[in-house]
Amino acid sequence: MAYPFIIEPSTYHAFEDEAAQIEQCKEWSLLSEKASKNKPFFYKGNGLNLACTIIGYVDNITAVIQFDNNQLHCIHPSYLKEMQTGNYGQRVSAAGEQAMESESVESVESEEPKTLVNPQEEAPIVKAKPAEPKAKKSKTSPKLQLPEEKVKMIAKVQEFTTVPNHFSDNEDEVVIYEAIRIIAEPEIEVGTAWSSHSATIKKMELQIGDTITFEAKIVAKKLTKHPVPYKINNPAKIQKEEA
Numbered sequence: 001m002a003y004p005f006i007i008e009p010s011t012y013h014a015f016e017d018e019a020a021q022i023e024q025c026k027e028w029s030l031l032s033e034k035a036s037k038n039k040p041f042f043y044k045g046n047g048l049n050l051a052c053t054i055i056g057y058v059d060n061i062t063a064v065i066q067f068d069n070n071q072l073h074c075i076h077p078s079y080l081k082e083m084q085t086g087n088y089g090q091r092v093s094a095a096g097e098q099a100m101e102s103e104s105v106e107s108v109e110s111e112e113p114k115t116l117v118n119p120q121e122e123a124p125i126v127k128a129k130p131a132e133p134k135a136k137k138s139k140t141s142p143k144l145q146l147p148e149e150k151v152k153m154i155a156k157v158q159e160f161t162t163v164p165n166h167f168s169d170n171e172d173e174v175v176i177y178e179a180i181r182i183i184a185e186p187e188i189e190v191g192t193a194w195s196s197h198s199a200t201i202k203k204m205e206l207q208i209g210d211t212i213t214f215e216a217k218i219v220a221k222k223l224t225k226h227p228v229p230y231k232i233n234n235p236a237k238i239q240k241e242e243a
Helices: 018-027 077-083 094-109
Strands: 041-043 050-059 062-067 072-075 151-163 172-182 188-196 211-220 230-240
Touching: 018 050, 018 230, 041 062, 041 077, 050 072, 062 077, 072 077, 151 188, 188 211
Parallel strands: 188 230
Antiparallel strands: 041 050, 050 062, 062 072, 151 172, 151 211, 172 188, 211 230
16 A cells, blocks of 8 residues: 655665664654664554654655655654654644644755645645755865765864754754864865764763764765754764874
8 A cells, every 4th residue: 555645755865774773763862862772663644653664864854764565755853753652643733743744855855846745634745946056166165075975084073062953942962073084095175074962972972172083974964053064974983093
């Protein structure tokens, strides 16, 4: 049976292993910081109660879930978290469901502008209009070509800070790095980037000024209220360099 409400991602990042899946679920507060294994999740929108698996993400605010029929669906992590409560259907209005569902779609929308009509929802979900052309960059500052795969990097801890999370009462903890280089042939100078201050990173007990090496994916995603253009996703194999 195919579900008519499905918002299928055009592209997404699949988790490489269960460890990466658990780490990302912790960042989304879908699992506790002490969790060592995943748990079953359920999609309760559109009057349904369907078992689903979180298999990846489009970006930091768009999870990709898979149903038993192998259909993929984009959803905001906070919306999915709300669905795990026992009284979800009683305290979430239809309007609230629709607002959060469309929020999760926005991050996928910019790739293929069009309109999706969900027969089970009250109104169509409208794809975002194409962004206005960006101003031409200076010839001395060419756009950085980021690798799509996980790479080894070296970085220096610049700052620990928090940023607003519009779907939670708590702010998100983040780490800002400087002097980032992708260790490759040739080396790629990145500059500054940020990552979530996850449980894995907290275990390292890092201090400002520490230099670390790690393996991760890096994507173009600006940090809210900070001039930091790139995000480091799920860093692993973290090692602190000797001073």
